[in-house]
Amino acid sequence: MIVRGCWWSEASCGGARCSVAVGVEVLAELGNVGESRGSELWCFGVVGDATYTISRTGVEKMSHLHFFFQDIVSGKRPTAVQIASPNHRYGSNFGDMFMADDPLTVRADRRSKIIGRAQGVYGFASQENVALLMAINYVFTKGKYNGSSITIIGRNPPMQKVREMPIVGGTGLFRFARGYALAHTVWSNPQGDASVEYHVYVHHY
Structure with missing residues (x-):
C-alpha cells in the first residue's frame, strides 16, 4: 500500500481546535504489471473529541x-x-x-x-x-x-x-x-x- 498527498491544516472550529487532513490518497497495488490500481481518497479530521471520516473510492483504468x-x-x-x-x-x-x-x-x-x-x-x-x-x-x-x-x-x-x-x-x-x-x-x-x-x-x- 502506498500513501501519498497529505496536506494538513489547522483552524478554529467554533472555539475548538480543529485539525483536518485533506487529500490523503491511498493506492493499493492490485498485482501484476498492466493491471489497474485501486484508488481510495480519504479525508478525515478531529474537532474537539469528535472524529469524522469521509471516503470516496474509484478504480483507475488504462x-x-x-x-x-x-x-x-x-x-x-x-x-x-x-x-x-x-x-x-x-x-x-x-x-x-x-x-x-x-x-x-x-x-x-x-x-x-x-x-x-x-x-x-x-x-x-x-x-x-x-x-x-x-x-x-x-x-x-x-x-x-x-x-x-x-x-x-x-x-x-x-x-x-x-x-x-x-x-x-x-x-x-x-x-x-x-x-x-x-x-x-x-x-x-x-x-x-x-x-x-x-x-x-x-x-x-
Missing part, C-alpha cells in the same frame, strides 16, 4: 484507443481550413494556422465508419523544420465512449515516422485523463491531405 485521423485540406469540402498566414518572404510555412473538424475513422480508408471528430487548431511552430503545434479535442460519437473526449496539446513533427504527444485532459468517461498518443502517417498527397493512424494510451477513472 484504455488503448485505435483510430485514424483524416485531415482533408483540398477539394470542395475540406475538413481543415487555413485561418492565418503571415508574410512568407522567408520561404517557410512558419506561422500558418488551421482550424480542423476532421473525422476519426475505424480504418485508414476515409470512407470507413466515423467514430468521432478531431476539433481544434494546429499550426506550423518551427522556423527551421516542419513541426506542428496541436491543440485538439478528440470527441467520440459512437460506441462505449460516445459523448466523451480527450484533449491533446503538443508538438507534432509530421515528417517523423512516429510522433508522440501528451494527453492533458478529457471529459465524460475520460475525466482526469492523462497519457500519450502515438501518431503515424499512413497516407498523404501533395495537396496536404493525410490519413494518420493513432494509438492512444489513456489513464482515467
Whole structure:
C-alpha cells in the first residue's frame, strides 16, 4: 500500500481546535504489471473529541484507443481550413494556422465508419523544420465512449515516422485523463491531405 498527498491544516472550529487532513490518497497495488490500481481518497479530521471520516473510492483504468485521423485540406469540402498566414518572404510555412473538424475513422480508408471528430487548431511552430503545434479535442460519437473526449496539446513533427504527444485532459468517461498518443502517417498527397493512424494510451477513472 502506498500513501501519498497529505496536506494538513489547522483552524478554529467554533472555539475548538480543529485539525483536518485533506487529500490523503491511498493506492493499493492490485498485482501484476498492466493491471489497474485501486484508488481510495480519504479525508478525515478531529474537532474537539469528535472524529469524522469521509471516503470516496474509484478504480483507475488504462484504455488503448485505435483510430485514424483524416485531415482533408483540398477539394470542395475540406475538413481543415487555413485561418492565418503571415508574410512568407522567408520561404517557410512558419506561422500558418488551421482550424480542423476532421473525422476519426475505424480504418485508414476515409470512407470507413466515423467514430468521432478531431476539433481544434494546429499550426506550423518551427522556423527551421516542419513541426506542428496541436491543440485538439478528440470527441467520440459512437460506441462505449460516445459523448466523451480527450484533449491533446503538443508538438507534432509530421515528417517523423512516429510522433508522440501528451494527453492533458478529457471529459465524460475520460475525466482526469492523462497519457500519450502515438501518431503515424499512413497516407498523404501533395495537396496536404493525410490519413494518420493513432494509438492512444489513456489513464482515467
